[in-house]
Amino acid sequence: xxxxxxxxxxxxxxxxxxxxxxxxxxxxAHDGExxxxxxxxxxxxxxxxVDIATGAEIIKYGEIVAVxxxxxxxxxxVHTHNLEGKVWKR
Amino acid sequence: xxxxxxxxxxxxKFGIRNHVLVLATVSCVTGVIQRIARDVPEAVCVPHxxxxxxxxxxxxxxxxxxxxxxxxxxxxxxxxxxxxxxxVSSTKILMSPIGDAGKxxxxxxxxxxxxxxxxxxxxxxxxxxxxxxxxAQPRVPMQWADLLAGMECGGSDAMSGVTANVAIGAVADWxxxxxxxxxxxxxxxxxxxxxxxxxxxxxxxVAGQITDMIGRxxxxxxxxxxDMASRVISPGNMDGGMSTIAEKALGSICKGGTTTINxxxxxxxxxxxxxxxxxxxxxxxxxxMTGLAVSGAQIMFFSTGRGTPAGFPGVPVIKVAxxxxxxxxxxxxxxxxxxxxxxxxxxxxxxxxMVALMGRVINGEPTQAxxxxxxxxxxxxxxxxx
Numbered sequence: 001x002x003x004x005x006x007x008x009x010x011x012x013x014x015x016x017x018x019x020x021x022x023x024x025x026x027x028x029a030h031d032g033e034x035x036x037x038x039x040x041x042x043x044x045x046x047x048x049x050v051d052i053a054t055g056a057e058i059i060k061y062g063e064i065v066a067v068x069x070x071x072x073x074x075x076x077x078v079h080t081h082n083l084e085g086k087v088w089k090r
Numbered sequence: 091x092x093x094x095x096x097x098x099x100x101x102x103k104f105g106i107r108n109h110v111l112v113l114a115t116v117s118c119v120t121g122v123i124q125r126i127a128r129d130v131p132e133a134v135c136v137p138h139x140x141x142x143x144x145x146x147x148x149x150x151x152x153x154x155x156x157x158x159x160x161x162x163x164x165x166x167x168x169x170x171x172x173x174x175x176x177x178v179s180s181t182k183i184l185m186s187p188i189g190d191a192g193k194x195x196x197x198x199x200x201x202x203x204x205x206x207x208x209x210x211x212x213x214x215x216x217x218x219x220x221x222x223x224x225x226a227q228p229r230v231p232m233q234w235a236d237l238l239a240g241m242e243c244g245g246s247d248a249m250s251g252v253t254a255n256v257a258i259g260a261v262a263d264w265x266x267x268x269x270x271x272x273x274x275x276x277x278x279x280x281x282x283x284x285x286x287x288x289x290x291x292x293x294x295x296v297a298g299q300i301t302d303m304i305g306r307x308x309x310x311x312x313x314x315x316x317d318m319a320s321r322v323i324s325p326g327n328m329d330g331g332m333s334t335i336a337e338k339a340l341g342s343i344c345k346g347g348t349t350t351i352n353x354x355x356x357x358x359x360x361x362x363x364x365x366x367x368x369x370x371x372x373x374x375x376x377x378x379m380t381g382l383a384v385s386g387a388q389i390m391f392f393s394t395g396r397g398t399p400a401g402f403p404g405v406p407v408i409k410v411a412x413x414x415x416x417x418x419x420x421x422x423x424x425x426x427x428x429x430x431x432x433x434x435x436x437x438x439x440x441x442x443x444m445v446a447l448m449g450r451v452i453n454g455e456p457t458q459a460x461x462x463x464x465x466x467x468x469x470x471x472x473x474x475x476x
Binding site for chain 2: 008016018042043044045046058065066078079080084085
């Protein structure tokens with residue numbers, strides 16, 4: 001199966017989807033990791049690799065990019081509806 | 091690697107183009123510049139929205155850095171300066187910061203040269219005369235160490251920081267390894283990355299400057315946008331999969347590569363160090379490109395995921411698509427498809443392709459933006475006009 005997600009850093013709890021993903025489609029990373037999408041996910045957007053609790057950090061590039069605003073399940077689309085920036089929240 | 095050639099300038103710099111620049115001193119003469127552009131399409135004609143009506147110290151500092159910087163730019167072999175007569179950055183006043191530019195400069199003023207039509211006619215004649223003059227100058231070999239490359243990203247999507255900026259960063263590392271200089275700015279697109287950039291600083295002092303610069307950008311963004319600060323990224327960025335400024339910034343800083351940061355320079359200020367340089371400038375593409383060009387960049391790489399045609403007057407801009415879709419959808423605007431990196435092309439292969447293209451562009455091959463005249467020229471202002 002051709003990889004259709006990219007994991008940018010091993011520490012990341014999100015992956016980047018390469019094309020448009022339909023709900024319940026199973027996506028695959030280069031290393032063979034698979035995740036079943038729980039929602040439609042637009043191209044280049046993020047999918048949760050693990051369950052992420054409310055208030056937990058969203059990690060991409062091995063760095064904190066945001067904090068979740070509600071519980072996110074593995075396979076969910078991760079975007080502005082379930083996270084917020086951390087920069088001005090300190 | 092092929093030999094690279096350029097035009098030797100009296101100040102020791104090398105231009106990779108030998109343009110005749112027809113530059114407005116003030117917005118009022120825009121129509122005159124446009125007439126000359128229609129008449130002499132080979133000249134690089136640059137009208138703009140500035141030159142008067144702003145009295146703030148910072149704006150004046152930038153104005154008197156940018157316009158003389160365009161005149162002194164190494165890719166410019168000769169200049170026709172078109173003024174009005176009563177503006178703040180008049181041709182008379184500009185001559186002092188321009189100084190001895192080591193190139194022919196012809197000066198016209200609409201109020202003294204018979205009005206707009208007569209000035210346009212004289213300006214076109216001057217441009218044609220200078221084009222014939224610069225055409226006689228030969229290209230000579232130059233070194234990679236003579237090159238300053240500006241790295242820019244705009245109209246980004248979430249792939250920009252996975253493919254195009256990563257590829258541009260690999261080119262940056264390569265050029266620094268050859269003794270050249272790489273500069274990138276866009277301090278808004280460094281928000282959230284201060285800790286990462288500061289630890290790559292050459293000295294404690296440079297680390298402090300990086301932290302201060304990004305801190306100022308954070309505060310200013312919040313001061314201007316308040317609770318909407320998180321919306322500092324564009325709607326297109328968000329549609330493209332970026333959720334926060336920190337996420338965008340992490341992708342954005344990839345374009346600088348991984349080497350030591352040797353210096354932080356002010357907006358449109360020329361670096362005195364080689365290697366990797368940061369510029370304290372805004373993220374808005376036109377304003378940012380001007381800052382990089384006036385700092386002395388003879389060439390720019392520009393990554394885009396959503397797709398922007400923007401080039402820069404007199405400076406070749408190599409457009410790097412972050413995904414195959416935009417590369418094909420805007421084929422006339424794109425020079426490189428970094429989207430193939432997600433289809434398996436390794437980073438090193440992508441870098442080698444881009445280095446080879448850079449060599450050809452230096453030696454005269456036009457970029458898409460050059461070929462199609464997609465110049466954008468705007469620069470940073472911080473005060474409202476009076």
